[in-house]
Amino acid sequence: MSHAFLLVSTGAGAGLTTVSLGMVRALDRLGIRAGFCKPVAQLHDSDHGPERSTQLFEHMTNIKAPQPISLRRATSLLGSGREGLLMEEVIALFQQCARHTDVVIVEGLVADAHAGYATRLNTAIARALDAEVILVGKPEPDLEEYIDIAANAFSGANGTALIATILNKVGAPSDGQPTLQADVLQTSSGNSDGLDISDAMCQKMTGKPFHVVGCIPWQSQLIAPRMCDIAAYLDAKILHAGYLQQRRVQRMELCARTLANTLSVYQPHTLLVFPGDREDVFVAACMAAMNGVRLAGILLTGGLRPSFGVMNLCEQAIQTGIPVLLVESSSFQTAAKLSHMPAEVAVDDFDLIDQAVDHVANHLDANWLKARCATERKPRLSPAAFRYQLIQKACQASRRIVLPEGEEPRTIMAAYQCQQRHIAQCVLLGDPEKIHQIASSQGIKLNEEIIIIDPVTVRQRYIEPMVALRQHKGLTSEIAEDQLQSRVVLGTMMLALDEVDGLVSGALHTTANTVRPAFQLIGTSESAKLVSSIFFMCLPDQVVVYGDCAINPDPNAEELADIAIQSADSAKRFGLEPRVAMLSYSTGESGAGLDVEKVRQATQMVRQRRPDLLVDGPLQYDAAAIISVGKSKAPASQVAGKANVFVFPDLNTGNTTYKAVQRSAHVVSVGPMLQGLRKPVNDLSRGASVEDIVYTIALTAIQGGEGQVSG
Incomplete structure (x- = not known):
């Protein structure tokens, strides 16, 4: 049976559901497969549909979770002395959640005025599941006494015990303070009295024999109603x-x-x-x-x-x-x-709930959680783990990224968020007055860490260097000055002269407009024969790489081998141990024809040039991705059924597949990330969200932090 953590609260208003889901996300970031189980439904007064904790978990993970036992049935079984039967049903639910997980987070009942039996039920659940108990509370005068009582309630001969505490809503205003107050701005992180009480409570908790997994600061923005x-x-x-x-x-x-x-x-x-x-x-x-x-x-x-x-x-x-x-x-x-409006977040407010869950995950002791889970399996790279690692690596790289579309609202917000999270130092090209006006209209203020450059004031000094780079192509000063009217060209020149470490564009420009100046002014790296692209596809259970889906229409065998090597190296750079599948419409020796032969030759070239890589082909997509199909069609392959780098034979196949997967399966795709250039330039979709731009900036910063970008 999977490792179980039972989270119980000190009472109403402790934020038990948010903390429980935050722990799921924290474990997911560590590569630990975490499930979620709410054994007994406990509907809020405003709930009229499915049980909210389970519904939110399904939204967060795209994993179907079993529906909890109704509160009416649970109380009926308890009242008739059939607690044993109730616990059997609880275990059955748990087993459904634990089938494909290493750890299951179990959310207990909240002991409020309507559920005086909650402690009894929580204790029974902990013992039935042999769960380790983590108490979730908010700073209040009698919290210390409650923890001592809970420690006794959850201890027993079977070894179940309270092992840790999480202090939530640190620095929150007093319970009597309204959520929405007239004439009071609700954007502060708390009040001084609340912080003093919380600091004192945190110090008391550290003296207990239970580990403090996290002290989560209060943020009023996380309860702002729509x-x-x-x-x-x-x-x-x-x-x-x-x-x-x-x-x-x-x-x-x-x-x-x-x-x-x-x-x-x-x-x-x-x-x-x-x-x-x-x-x-x-x-x-x-x-x-x-x-x-x-x-x-x-x-x-x-x-x-x-x-x-x-x-x-x-x-x-x-x-x-x-x-x-x-x-x-x-x-x-x-x-x-x-x-007097209730402070709880609406059950369908997924954006705010996602922010709250991330906030909790950011303040939990990840090292302690990992050690406590004691998993021996190699961590997988989940979408949450990939995004988390992406931001961490970008912060460590500390690079300067130019954003030619500096007056575009999404780009401005992305630059602001990158500065707030220390992802990269962004350089916005555009009219400073207009940029500040757009930022102000979005409720943000750009500080001096975000560099704003007016192209009009600097354009002339790039004419001579640009002519020097392209004089072999007959470029004159007049033509260079005309081309530098494009901010993408200007930004690319800044990158060519090492004034910045990378460039991100495409929110307003086509891929061609973004990439063409890079081909002309940056060029390919010495080890690459061509420029290609990859997408990081954030599937529900893992992150995989698709290449090339954006640049090369019909690569020959040698070019396809180069794309495969570039894609494998990029995958490794971002935390994946590459297992490369060279895709075709047939597997192994089952098919013939020029298209299949091209893939077969490319596979042999990759093996010759890079014997360190796990690569196989030709493979059909299902044989590459599905274990059962891979065992059937290519039983001797080390890649079949386990591939995480998918190399498509041509742009038609690659672009169609990536868009079909992205749209039909509602998969987040990060990219395209260009590879093979001497310096990093990355394209955006014109429908990119602020979050898309932030992650692309992070990708670019990591590439720029590695010096020359090799193929």
Whole structure:
């Protein structure tokens, strides 16, 4: 039976579900296969669908989890003296979760006013599963006494015991403080009194015989409700939806003063509450929206709405996405009700839940968890582990990356996040005033660590070096000056002159526009015969490499061998032990024809040039990826069924396959990462998200940190 950790809480509000899922993610980052089990459902007052912990785990991992036992059945069995039968059902659920995992995180019941039997059930579950117990609590005066009581409750002759504690919500405001307060900005990490109490509690915990796995700081942004949550809570009428699902409320402003005295309240993430006949405030809010301020929304009270003329005047501002709601209650009544809005995150707010789970995982003692799990298997590279390692390696590389599309909003936000997380020093090319204005409209401020260069002020000094690089092609000063109007070309020249360590572009430009200047001004490395690309495909259970899916239309056998070697080396560079499958429409000797022969020859070339690599081909995709098929079609192969580097025979096959897998299976793909250039240049999809850009910058920083990028 898999190793089991049972997480139980000191009471309501400790954040047991978030911490449990955060531990799953922390273990996943370590390459440990972690499952999740919620033995007995415990629905929240606002829940009307499936049990939320299980639902969130399935969303987070794409792994189907067994549905927990209903609370009604559990209490019925307990009440009739059939606890043994209940535990048998618990073990059956656990076994379903443990089939393909090394560790299972079991979420216990919360001992609140509605579940006085929770401690009894949690103790029985711990003993039935022979689980190690970790107590989750928040800083409160009687936490120390509760831990002592819990230690006795979970100890016994069978060896089950409380082994560790996790202190959550360190520095949180007092329970009596409203989540949304009028006229108080909700972006601080906590208050000084809460931090003092938490620090004292952390010191007390270190003196206990239980390991403190983590002290997780409070962040109010992680409970910021969406405007759709506000609308649902107030049962408000939606006059204009806008970005109802995306806008978050971190601050509430009750606009009862004159317009002149409310100018300071028009800030990002602010919910404005005022009567619908205050048309002056409504127009001011719309003007702020037109100036790029991302207000959370407008909440009109008293059942009143602005006149048709005012609404028509403000139509363009409203179309920027600002949600507009209407309630019948007065402004004071509405604000009072909002101040009592529950702090729990909506069950369908996956973005915020993902952030909270990552926040927990970042503050857990990973080394202790790994040692406690005591797994002997070699860690796999899960998507979470890959992304985590990517960021860590980029931070260590500490490189400077130029972003030619410096005025593009996603790029600006990505640069800001990279600076906040110390991933790389970003250089934005563009008009400094415009860049700062766009940053401000997104609620961020760029500091001096993000370099902003106006192309107009520096373009002339790159003309002569560019002519020197391309004079053998007949490049003149006039042509060079004209080509340098492109910020991608300008950024590539900065890279060619070693002023930066890498370049990322493509959010606004085609692949050709990004790659062509690199071919002309950077060139291929000495060890590479061509430039190719790979995607890191984050499948639900592991990360694999696809190459080449973006550059070479129809490589010959020698070029295909070069692509395979480049892809294997790139995979190893990013934490994979490469097992290379040379793909074709047939496996082994079963097929014939020019296309198959090309793959067969390329496989032999790879073996001759790099005998250290595990490579096999031709292999069909299923024979390369599925163990059972691989054993059937290529039983003697060391790669079949275990491949993690897939080399496609041509661009048509590679690009089609990568897009089909990405879209149909909802797989995150990181890339394309170009390989074979002397210096790193990487392309983006024009539909790239901010997160995509951040990870591509991290990839580029790692490449740039290795000096010359070899093939």
